[in-house]
Amino acid sequence: METTVTPADIERVIGRVVVGYRVVGGIWLGILGLITLAGSSPPDRPAVVIATMAGVGGWAFLTGWFHRRDSVVLRTWWWLVADVCVTIWVLFSSDVAGTASTFYGGYPMSTVFMGVFSFAIAGGLATAAALSMATILRLVESAGSDPTNDSAAVLIYIFGGLLAGWAVGVIRRSDRLRWEAEDALAAERASRARAEERSEMAAHLHDSVLQTLALIQRAGDFDETVSLARRQEHELRSWLFGSGASPAESFAAAVRAMAAEVEELFQVRIETVVVGDTTLSPGIDALVKAGREAAINAARHSSVDEFSVFAQVTDASASLFVRDRGSGFDPGEVPADRKGITESIVGRLERHGGSATIRSSEGAGTEVILELEFGA
Numbered sequence: 441m442e443t444t445v446t447p448a449d450i451e452r453v454i455g456r457v458v459v460g461y462r463v464v465g466g467i468w469l470g471i472l473g474l475i476t477l478a479g480s481s482p483p484d485r486p487a488v489v490i491a492t493m494a495g496v497g498g499w500a501f502l503t504g505w506f507h508r509r510d511s512v513v514l515r516t517w518w519w520l521v522a523d524v525c526v527t528i529w530v531l532f533s534s535d536v537a538g539t540a541s542t543f544y545g546g547y548p549m550s551t552v553f554m555g556v557f558s559f560a561i562a563g564g565l566a567t568a569a570a571l572s573m574a575t576i577l578r579l580v581e582s583a584g585s586d587p588t589n590d591s592a593a594v595l596i597y598i599f600g601g602l603l604a605g606w607a608v609g610v611i612r613r614s615d616r617l618r619w620e621a622e623d624a625l626a627a628e629r630a631s632r633a634r635a636e637e638r639s640e641m642a643a644h645l646h647d648s649v650l651q652t653l654a655l656i657q658r659a660g661d662f663d664e665t666v667s668l669a670r671r672q673e674h675e676l677r678s679w680l681f682g683s684g685a686s687p688a689e690s691f692a693a694a695v696r697a698m699a700a701e702v703e704e705l706f707q708v709r710i711e712t713v714v715v716g717d718t719t720l721s722p723g724i725d726a727l728v729k730a731g732r733e734a735a736i737n738a739a740r741h742s743s744v745d746e747f748s749v750f751a752q753v754t755d756a757s758a759s760l761f762v763r764d765r766g767s768g769f770d771p772g773e774v775p776a777d778r779k780g781i782t783e784s785i786v787g788r789l790e791r792h793g794g795s796a797t798i799r800s801s802e803g804a805g806t807e808v809i810l811e812l813e814f815g816a
Contacts, residue, residue: 450615454608455514458550458557459507465547466500469493469530472543484538492533496547499526503554515558524567527551528574535578548593552601560612561605568601685717691724691758692717695751698732706739709746716753723792727760727812730796733784734762734808742766742806757813765805771798785810 473493476483483489503523506513513519527548534542548571555567572594579590687697692714699712718724731749738747747764774781785808786796794812 450611452511454557454611455507455511458514458553459504461553462503462550463500465545465550466496468545469496469543469547472545476537476539476541476543481540485536488533488537489539489543492530492537492544495526496530499523514554517558520555520558520563520567523551523554524570527571531571531574532578535581542589548597549600552597553604556601556604556608560609561602564601564605565598568597571597687720689720690717691720691728691753692751694720694725694728695731695749695760698728699735699749702732702735702739706736707745708739710735711746711748712750713748714751718753718758723794723812724758726788726792727758727794727810730785730788730794730810731760731762731808733788734810737781737808738762738764738766738806741769755814757811759812760810762808762810763805768800768802768804768806770802771800 470493473489476489477486503514506519527550530544530547533544551571552564552567555563555565557563559566575590575593575597579587685693687694695714696712699710702708703710720728731751735747735749738744742764744764744766747762747766750761750763752759771781781798785798789796789810789812792812794810796811797809798806799809800806
């Protein structure tokens with residue numbers, strides 16, 4: 441499966457590297473602090489060493505916590521100022537503790553990297569400059585400072601800030617260019633898809649609507665003209681709003697196809713509404729066929745040229761209603777030899793666990809209610 445890396449992911453990776461170095465730097469400082477405390481020349485004020493170790497450990501933990509919770513905090517100026525202040529204390533902690541050597545190790549470089557993470561190369565250089573000035577001030581004021589080590593530290597801060605700032609800038613710029621290229625590619629694909637859709641629509645309209653209009657112009661019979669227009673309306677609605685499923689697979693498609701067939705056979709208009717859908721099964725097929733018989737009866741005997749078919753699918757059942765406002769009839773007076781209702785509608789559904797209800801009276805129209813429960 442293809443995995444997409446987002447700009448936020450890149451920033452998390454860079455932040456994870458910076459915070460990881462901060463944690464390693466804190467551990468390094470802690471080890472050197474323990475060595476200082478246990479050495480042959482213990483510091484004059486061991487509490488300062490212990491406090492520095494605890495403070496750096498807590499600050500490293502806080503950095504990691506912000507990175508996980510809200511990494512935006514790590515890219516603010518006030519956080520960087522606080523980070524520089526903590527590191528300046530670390531630089532002077534050896535002198536305050538009265539030790540013969542420093543015990544902060546490579547921890548100050550984590551602040552340079554934090555400046556790079558926050559404000560790219562400008563943040564790295566600003567942080568390196570602040571730490572360099574603090575190192576030079578310590579060199580001037582402290583008699584125990586080593587000019588060689590301190591000078592090397594200044595160079596490391598500056599060149600480290602430059603190199604890290606350049607590297608992070610290249611990574612971010614490359615990632616931004618990649619995203620711009622992907623956005624352009626997505627826009628081009630969308631434009632191509634729209635062009636293909638327009639071409640497909642033009643081809644469909646040419647093959648269906650325009651040809652039907654040409655046939656209508658040549659049609660001499662009114663009923664034939666109406667039939668052509670009605671058929672084209674069904675095809676166009678199915679193409680525009682249909683799911684693409686065939687009547688052999690979909691209940692909704694089968695109901696619409698059934699209504700279109702009855703319309704064309706009997707030159708009537710059927711208002712068809714289908715809510716929900718399900719796959720075709722023997723029971724559902726029987727429901728559609730029973731509905732077709734009810735629609736044919738309405739077209740033949742209701743004395744109206746328009747009626748409605750409503751179908752609905754729920755989690756538990758499927759139902760189909762055929763209603764007309766025609767002449768109606770008395771179901772009790774239907775001759776026994778007329779099998780259209782008893783066999784083609786009622787009997788067909790009952791054989792599949794369904795039911796059919798017919799409500800009609802003379803002059804008040806007819807309503808056929810067909811229901812099939814799933815699992816019946």
